[in-house]
Amino acid sequence: MSMRMRRKRNFDARMEACADLLLAKGANGILNMKEAAENFRALIDFKSVFQNDNPVALEIGCGKGGFVRELAKRNPGVNYLALEKMSNVILTPLEDVKKEGVENIRFLNIRAECLPCYIPEGSLDAIYLNFSTPLPKLGYATQRLTHRNFLEVYKKLLKKGGKVLQKTDNREFFDFSLEEFAFCGFDLQNVTYDLHENGNPEWNIVTEYEKKWVEQGLPIHRLEGVWNG
């Protein structure tokens, strides 16, 4: 069986209908820095995109987008960017946001590796990493979204005092992340190995993957890494 997901019906026309919400896309998403550099025009001007000066937060690997949509509805005074590398996957949250008319979300169909070509330095208040692919094989460590190479990029993109907020069900990935955050000089806060110990906290927005793991009784690990400069 092919690893590639079959394209959704009328894919191109449906993506086009959401073009106003999509700040970056390639034929198949922007997948590497070479492609990002070739397509580079200018860093995103948040004020002109959102028509306000509100703080901006980013979710990396938004998947079906349930988390970012709920977060944006709970926080109308914050602007959200939702990043997802898979074109076929990003279409669902694009259409949901369009249909619901949520005004404070825009999307990037790019790989996280390409962020510096889009986001101005020192511009983000928060970066959310929800159930990022754990990539357990040692040879893939540099591709984990909490590898120090990524954390160094996040440090540049965050404002002083900005946070990276991570949730995962994978203990090895979580322990790896704790070490990487400490190594890169983030202050760790609110670290828990069992977020749902006493039921879901009212402030916590359960993602699609989180729901699956919680139903199977798996503990959810969560951390906040604060960049104080």
Ligand SMILES: C[S@@+](CC[C@H](N)C(=O)[O-])C[C@H]1O[C@@H](n2cnc3c(N)ncnc32)[C@H](O)[C@@H]1O
């Ligand atoms: C396991 S899913 C989690 C989806 C969602 N955040 C949730 O919690 O339900 C991970 C998502 O991250 C995306 N992803 C993985 N690596 C990425 C990268 N380097 N850049 C952008 N997206 C990535 C995948 O395509 C996938 O949709």
